Amino acid sequence: MKTFESSTEYRPVIGFEIHVELATKSKMFSPAPNNPDEKTPNTNIDEIVTAQPGTLPVANKEAIRLAAMVGLAINCTIDEWSKFDRKHYFYPDLPKGYQISQYDEPISKNGYLDIIVPGSLSASSDSASLPEGENNKVLRSKRIGITRAHLEEDAGKNVHPEGLSYSLVDYNRAGCALLEIVTEPEIESGEEARVFLTELRNIIRYLGASDCDMEKGTMRCEPNISVRKPGETTLPKYKCEVKNINSFKFAEAAINYEIARQTEILMEGKIPKQVTMGWDEKNGVTVEQRSKEEANDYRYFPEPDLPVLQFTKEYLDKLRAEMPELPAQKSARFKSEYKLDDAAVENLINWKELTFYFEEVVSEIDEWLAQDSGDDLKASATDRQQLIKAAANWCLQDFSAMLNAKLINPQDSAVTPENFAELLKLIQRGKISGSAAKTVFKTMFEKGGEPLSIIDDLGLHQVSDESAIESAIDKVILANAKAVTDYKAGAEKSFGFLVGQTMKELKGKGNPQVINTQLKKKLKD
């Protein structure tokens, strides 16, 4: 494998074309179902998808709503009207011989997305320093311009069966609603690219507009990369597009590889060819796919089968009112209100379903605190914070591990947020030890059920009753005179032994704090 030294001589300029398959029930212009998981070829089709003579498109209202929501979330302008155009080219996966897309009046344009990236400031970035993060890394905010986001329809897939002299076409994906998002060439490193893509994906996921699964192809990213000397403000005369990227990690790697490759060519005094590269995931390299033909002539013209799209102020106001809390806002709130650390927040936010679940647990906690404020546990702010922090930890550790092992989302597990919160409450109240709680949680995950009844079934109640503990300690002191003497003589180790013996006497269910205090008191006597 060829490797390159990274060079400080050149800096990259990167723009993205991102295709997102919208999570609509039916296709962009037909009632045929949209289902990216369909495995049997040519099942999600109808006369419109297969472009039978005489068929006409009807625009999917939900796709338009989702596209407008994404546009608003990435700070785009949505004009009063927008239109569809036909983009012509011949390919077997394109049934009509044209794709219905948007040419000069995209649904949204001129937006931006602020991302937070680690590292030094770059001269051309529109950025401001942020306070130091947890890991003492300097963080900065950077604004990436969004040129446009437009609606179009997806193509099918050509299949080339090995050893056969013909190809096949699967139209299951043909006609699915696609949102194409185009950025300004303002991304300046592989890392910035990864952070940008993650932020964008989170926004789209939180809007419920798409599951943005790179592997399934419901999100596809194509960076256009070129490099230039620091201080240069004009765009280089060439750019290389990279295709076949199916994860953000690969996007970052492909970009880093391209930067080095192009830099080497420029260092030799040559100019890189304007080509489309493909990411070779096995070898970690980009490979030339084809020379970029002279600008294609797509013969765009306004789609006469569809009326102009009109966006009234009322409609857009309604969408703004329906806008859910976006990941950046949520993340800021988790930090300020819940006092969660940066890493925990990032891990939560990047898993939308877990974040939603976590928030349900928090609201269970709040409900319980509100009801229980007269009980033995005061509904204090500290309690809340402790419980919420515990909820985050449990979500990110034991729960995440179990969910990942089964490849499911929290909502698909047997643990309800109510039972989850109940368990946290029992731990905090000292009704169960931390280690016993893990056993209980495992049972809750595997079989479902309320923590209290599981504790009963498994006999895991923690003994906090002082008289029971006292009598156990008395027995242990009587039976272990030597250890008592050693402890009194200053052997700290013996204390631990006595704690262990007491716990054993209590069949492991003793409250360690109560044992500690009681034992210390007894030994002083």
Added chain:
Amino acid sequence: MALEFLSLTELRKLLDSKKVSSVELAKHFLSRIKNNGGNSYITVCEDGALKQAGDADAFINSPGDNPLLCGIPYAAKDLFCTDGVRTTAASKILDQYLPPYNSTVINKLNGQKSVLLGKTNLDQFAHGSSGETSAYGATKNPWDETRMPGGSSSGSCAAVAAGLASWATATETGGSIRVPAALTGVSGWKPTYGRVSRYGVIAMASSLDSIGAVAHSVEDLARLAEVFSGRDEKDSTTGHQGVPAYAADLDADLEGVKVGVPKQYFIDGMNPGVKARVMESIKELEKLGAVIVDVDLPNTKYGSLVYAIVCPSEVASNLARYDGIRYGHVTSDAKDLLQVYEKSRAEGFGNEAKRRILTGTYVLSAGYADEYYKKAQRVRGLIVREFAEVFKQVDVLACPTTADVAPKLGHAADDPLFGYVTDQLNIPGSLAGLPALSIPCGFAKPADDDVELPVGLQIIGPQWGEQKILNVGYAYQQATDWHKRHPRAAE
């Protein structure tokens, strides 16, 4: 009794009173088609028609009211997709095409238990004004079989004129209903753009295509218009306007109705007999109480030029789907994908389709789109506004449908501009999406022969003004009997 020329209401009465059965009617028409079809039909649905007729009879024999068209045989232009029934668009590329679905209009007609006799001939993909571009041979004009019936709805008009169907569906992009209706002496209705669903009708030029009908009278057309019209969720360009009771509201009283006569529609060199008949019919309207007003439509002359750009642009795009991949003709001689496209399309399309694909591709290509397509669209806007202004002064326009009577067959074959000249009196209204009728208004002789051929009076209305043109046409037909004349060969 000549069953073949009866009106829809007359047929309804005969069927409802069991004086004739739908099966008898269907057999009557099928035998007439077999006897002398004049190449009006590409596909005759003998079995299908008899089955539908049998179903209709069963329905009629059961208690309850019957829908207007129940059991009445009709023909559909072979551009309407019919589920499982061969639909060719008169092209080789769709020679064996069996649609998996019905067009919206066909669904409505099936809902009424209509009886489909067959699919009628047309200019290939509706490209033409003569009927001669059909891959299945030209349709003959029943008034003189050496002459063309006009196009593109050639078979539908010729079939109705010759009594080979009670009525027929038709389509128009720029004259394709009105021209053949005039040249074959039948009544044709071209609706307002968006009045009737285009869903399932093979597209020619999407921003112009209108789905209409031809029949023996305006009264029949009014009844058909009620069935055809209305919003269709499958066609986003259909309007939400409600459908009036066109037939019930027909009003023969023209007192005070303002009829505009545009001087630009009486062109130099037009057949003097045609001009005379149209002027006489305008006089007739005046006699019936209409106020005749001379009006000016100076942009008329740009109509055909705009059409010559807009139409092929949309045609080239709409024909891109015929690629030999999913359905239709595929070459047996391709070495690679490019050859699949090139050869399938070269073998499957006729010359006129190829001509329009090339023209449309050219005018939309980079660097030319501004000069041609966008400029043409701006001029189209001028034509739309000019009509709108005129309709502030008058209720309808009356003028000739064509400048001449039916030409000899073979006349169009070598003249690519034939259609643009023939249709020049129809195209401006099509560009503006206006409703219009062509109704028989007498006979005239062509310059080349001593034979009497039908002449068409064109009545154009404002957008959504169907009732206005139907009223004027109805009043005219109440006072005249030109629409009751039939070709001798058909009698």
